[in-house]
Amino acid sequence: xxxxxxxxxxxxxxxxxxxxxxxxxxxxxxxxxxxxxxxxxxxxxxxxxxxxxxxxxxxxxxxxxxxxxxxxxxxxxxxxxxxxxxxxxxxxxxxxxxxxxxxxxxxxxxxxxxxxxxxxxxxxxxxxxxxxxxxxxxxxxxxxxxxxxxxxxxxxxxxxxxxxxxxxxxxxxxxxxxxxxxxxxxxxxxxxxxxxxxxxxxxxxxxxxxxxxxxxxxxxxxxxxxxxxxxxxxxxxxxxxxxxxxxxxxxxxxxxxxxxxxxxxxxxx
Amino acid sequence: xxxxxxxxxxxxxxxxxxxxxxxxxxxxxxxxxxxxxxxxxxxxxxxxxxxxxxxxxxxxxxxxxxxxxxxxxxxxxxxxxxxxxxxxxxxxxxxxxxxxxxxxxxxxxxxxxxxxxxxxxxxxxxxxxxxxxxxxxxxxxxxxxxxxxxxxxxxxxxxxxxxxxxxxxxxxxxxxxxx
Numbered sequence: 001x002x003x004x005x006x007x008x009x010x011x012x013x014x015x016x017x018x019x020x021x022x023x024x025x026x027x028x029x030x031x032x033x034x035x036x037x038x039x040x041x042x043x044x045x046x047x048x049x050x051x052x053x054x055x056x057x058x059x060x061x062x063x064x065x066x067x068x069x070x071x072x073x074x075x076x077x078x079x080x081x082x083x084x085x086x087x088x089x090x091x092x093x094x095x096x097x098x099x100x101x102x103x104x105x106x107x108x109x110x111x112x113x114x115x116x117x118x119x120x121x122x123x124x125x126x127x128x129x130x131x132x133x134x135x136x137x138x139x140x141x142x143x144x145x146x147x148x149x150x151x152x153x154x155x156x157x158x159x160x161x162x163x164x165x166x167x168x169x170x171x172x173x174x175x176x177x178x179x180x181x182x183x184x185x186x187x188x189x190x191x192x193x194x195x196x197x198x199x200x201x202x203x204x205x206x207x208x209x210x211x212x213x214x215x216x217x218x219x220x221x222x223x224x225x226x227x228x229x230x231x232x233x234x235x236x237x238x239x240x241x242x243x244x245x246x247x248x249x250x251x252x253x254x255x256x257x258x259x260x261x262x263x264x265x266x267x268x269x
Numbered sequence: 270x271x272x273x274x275x276x277x278x279x280x281x282x283x284x285x286x287x288x289x290x291x292x293x294x295x296x297x298x299x300x301x302x303x304x305x306x307x308x309x310x311x312x313x314x315x316x317x318x319x320x321x322x323x324x325x326x327x328x329x330x331x332x333x334x335x336x337x338x339x340x341x342x343x344x345x346x347x348x349x350x351x352x353x354x355x356x357x358x359x360x361x362x363x364x365x366x367x368x369x370x371x372x373x374x375x376x377x378x379x380x381x382x383x384x385x386x387x388x389x390x391x392x393x394x395x396x397x398x399x400x401x402x403x404x405x406x407x408x409x410x411x412x413x414x415x416x417x418x419x420x421x422x423x424x425x426x427x428x429x430x431x432x433x434x435x436x437x438x439x440x441x442x443x444x445x446x447x448x
Contacts, residue, residue, distance in 0.1 A: 002400065009368035246386065248271040258331065259437055265333070
């Protein structure tokens with residue numbers, strides 16, 4: 001079924017978060033104001049990216065990264081026109097121009113830059129195509145999305161949206177079951193992570209770390225988006241409402257009998 | 270006569286009134302008003318401003334009331350009043366309108382703060398071609414893996430029954446686990 005919508009309602013970081021959590025394979029197609037972006041994933045990891053008519057060929061990426069010079073680049077374009085990026089990569093490695101690590105690292109940097117560009121798009125229609133797989137003729141990478149998501153979340157500036165995402169700073173945080181490894185956090189983000197505990201409200205964490213409300217909201221938003229933490233009721237918060245108002249009787253067996261009666265009645269409808 | 274209640278909540282135009290209408294034995298007492306905002310008028314022409322009210326009589330001693338909350342945020346002062354003493358609540362979400370998911374999440378958090386009662390999330394309009402997949406909705410709504418996210422078609426009585434039953438099973442389960 002459809003995974004489509006508008007960037008006004010779903011930010012790129014939220015989409016990346018969803019793709020990450022659902023371990024999706026396919027391509028996110030975003031029709032922006034003047035360009036179209038194709039971001040491909042395998043099992044929730046970034047595999048390939050292209051925006052507009054940008055030449056994302058391996059030769060162009062290596063040239064931009066100064067791994068090959070202008071003459072080498074021109075020679076490749078002239079002579080290796082029919083060659084796939086995978087074939088070209090192998091050729092360059094065997095010829096000793098670059099290492100496999102150089103290629104993967106530079107492609108990762110290039111794709112991350114494209115996603116950074118995508119973070120600036122606030123208008124656009126997106127759809128996720130399960131059937132469009134990363135292109136076979138291009139070299140695919142396998143990048144975890146958490147760091148990209150946190151980086152994108154840092155760019156969220158609108159207080160109103162942050163307040164929608166985190167309505168109250170009196171809630172606490174707890175870690176999700178996802179392991180906290182290989183995550184690049186800023187000093188302020190680490191300060192918040194250090195105090196993640198259902199005993200501490202976000203307001204207390206902000207006060208302890210001398211962070212403003214908007215700063216702590218932005219940091220927590222990033223951690224939430226990356227799926228590292230989730231909101232929790234503070235451990236010492238009083239129960240908001242007495243359960244005795246729920247049932248007309250206090251007897252546990254009568255309460256169960258009442259629920260069973262309701263179940264029986266609804267089944268008959 | 271004993272009465273118990275459940276609350277049906279969710280964003281504007283999620284299908285709450287229709288949900289209650291599908292199972293209520295009385296015509297739903299709906300307090301609807303013409304929409305004043307142009308943006309909202311494009312979605313539907315009238316909306317609930319105070320509450321919807323439906324009834325299911327169990328026997329001569331027991332009645333279940335279903336209360337539907339107004340979806341628009343400017344009427345959220347009603348939510349706390351309606352949530353008092355509820356057995357549990359249902360959060361309705363229109364699966365075809367991802368622009369409402371953020372609000373649905375916020376409503377869910379608000380109701381969880383009002384009362385620690387069981388709840389289920391009903392993904393309405395799952396019969397529509399442009400409905401979001403349940404798994405994607407679960408992630409977008411940031412539901413934890415224990416939360417029941419159920420497919421729903423609010424106009425279909427069988428579908429609504431399933432949602433109500435799942436909520437009742439959750440209530441029973443929680444009672445039996447002694448929470």
